[in-house]
Amino acid sequence: MSSDCGSFLTYVERRFRLAGSALVDDGNHPYFVPTDTLEEEGGPWPEGFLSMSHYDYLGLMHHPETVGAAKAAYDTFGTGAGGSRLVGGERSTHRAFEKDLAEFLGVGGVLSIISGYLTNISLIQHMVGGRDLVIADELAHNSIIMGCKAAKCTFLTYPHNDLDALAALLDEQRAHFGRVLIATDGLFSMDGDITDLPRLLEIKEKHDAWLLLDEAHSYGVLGATGRGLCEHFGIDPNRIELAVGTLSKTFGSSGGFVAANERVIEWLRFTLPGFVFSVGLAPATVACAQAALGILRREPERVARLRDNSQTFLNMAHSAGLDTGEAIGEAVVPVLFDTPDECVYVAGCLMQQGIYAPPVVHVGVPKDAPRIRFFISAAHEKADLERVINAVALALADFRASQQTAISAE
Structure with missing residues (x-):
């Protein structure tokens, strides 16, 4: 390998490390998931695969x-x-x-x-x-x-x-x-x-x-x-x-x-x-x-249905004690977490239940404001929204309980 090539790769490795490569280097991460395959197969999830990461706001991608x-x-x-x-x-x-x-x-x-x-x-x-x-x-x-x-x-x-x-x-x-x-x-x-x-x-x-x-x-x-x-x-x-x-x-x-x-x-x-x-x-x-x-x-009623779904999701999140920041309940509703570890853990739990909503911990947001963005669609049913909020709340409670147990054991 030439010295120029080595220098370039060293530069890339440093930049990648600063961008958070530690989160993805083992290959066990929630990014670039082939969602079409998961949707077709249904996986082991009784309620099926559910994407909350696509901004198909009016449900027209498959119309x-x-x-x-x-x-x-x-x-x-x-x-x-x-x-x-x-x-x-x-x-x-x-x-x-x-x-x-x-x-x-x-x-x-x-x-x-x-x-x-x-x-x-x-x-x-x-x-x-x-x-x-x-x-x-x-x-x-x-x-x-x-x-x-x-x-x-x-x-x-x-x-x-x-x-x-x-x-x-x-x-x-x-x-x-x-x-x-x-x-x-x-x-x-x-x-x-x-x-x-x-x-x-x-x-x-x-x-x-x-x-x-x-x-x-x-x-x-x-x-x-x-x-x-x-x-x-x-x-x-x-x-x-x-x-x-x-x-x-x-x-x-x-x-x-x-x-x-x-x-x-x-x-x-x-x-x-x-x-x-x-x-x-x-x-x-x-x-x-x-x-x-x-x-x-x-069909402007699609816009009304999207708005109703978004408001419902926001209200459910608040009722569950989740932090949605300044979101007004219009298509995009983030749930904010205290730490990147908390955010990644919850996203992982969602994926295990067939809910695709990757964590946002480094790119696009301040490093002290990790979150999961939920994109709401007019095509979502109320049961979908309840499923997501319940899963987030349970995963978050589980993570915080395990952290408290670890602290108590020290």
């Missing part, structure tokens, strides 16, 4: 219409887009879907992109330059944070959902920069809480700033008909410069999109690197998402 639309698209258009839409041409379904989605969201236009993560990374770098400032919520999605760090601008954060701190920061900093972009999530995927959009818009407009709002987890979830945070608060979505969404959650597909003024979208169509230099969405991906959008339009 006959979404699956059928994807199959038909394969037969009609083939397996891929074949190239960048700018230089390789696009399928008629690309523009038709974007038009329908823009109409549903009440905005001028939508541009779909191959990856939701890439959408934020590329968009933020494209919007700001060396004389500009980006301020993000400290718990914004990693794609926002990394996009801000990669941009050639000044990057600052404000404490999570502390909009007074954001306002004070802008009072102090605004005059020193040409353009200012505020970036945050609508529904936070690790905490299950939301941004106070009315207050945020007041601050944005007072300081002549722009807003990038990531609605990846709020489209199809918030609002009476699933139109997101703006509908939740009764706000015109056109007051937001850039809204970012994903097709991998509510829409049961994959990819990301930007929703904005029609002229903004047309500009991005010709200039946004993450779109221009990436292949277009596969026809089956578009077809699946468009079918899901049609179901959402036709």
Whole structure:
């Protein structure tokens, strides 16, 4: 082995160790589980396999219409887009879907992109330059944070959902920069809480700033008909410069999109690197998402059922004495633990009972805030939710009792 290769592997090992490799090195961990196999086999569990880790919020991933639309698209258009839409041409379904989605969201236009993560990374770098400032919520999605760090601008954060701190920061900093972009999530995927959009818009407009709002987890979830945070608060979505969404959650597909003024979208169509230099969405991906959008339009009761399930799960968790942090009971409900060991133990007990909900102990959350995120779906039954909460409460009580016994024996 060359010295260069050895040096590289040493570097990788150190970085992996810092990321928590001790948790996974023995191979006995709950990550990358083939959930389809577990679901098909059913395992030794009388109640069957139950996933609480998939954000199939409206239960559309296996819906006959979404699956059928994807199959038909394969037969009609083939397996891929074949190239960048700018230089390789696009399928008629690309523009038709974007038009329908823009109409549903009440905005001028939508541009779909191959990856939701890439959408934020590329968009933020494209919007700001060396004389500009980006301020993000400290718990914004990693794609926002990394996009801000990669941009050639000044990057600052404000404490999570502390909009007074954001306002004070802008009072102090605004005059020193040409353009200012505020970036945050609508529904936070690790905490299950939301941004106070009315207050945020007041601050944005007072300081002549722009807003990038990531609605990846709020489209199809918030609002009476699933139109997101703006509908939740009764706000015109056109007051937001850039809204970012994903097709991998509510829409049961994959990819990301930007929703904005029609002229903004047309500009991005010709200039946004993450779109221009990436292949277009596969026809089956578009077809699946468009079918899901049609179901959402036709059956808003799915949103109501998701909300009812989420509130039920949150209330059950509270009744069981579990810590759900600041979650409001909208699709994402975390249960927080005192230590990583506690979190990993409970997740392991759930898996032994056929409930898949991996622990989040290092990546994406502070190391002192381990949790298990539970993604609620309109397809879940009340019995599913009771099964999960009972299993968590019993496992947690068992762990704490064993710890107390160990302490007493010392």
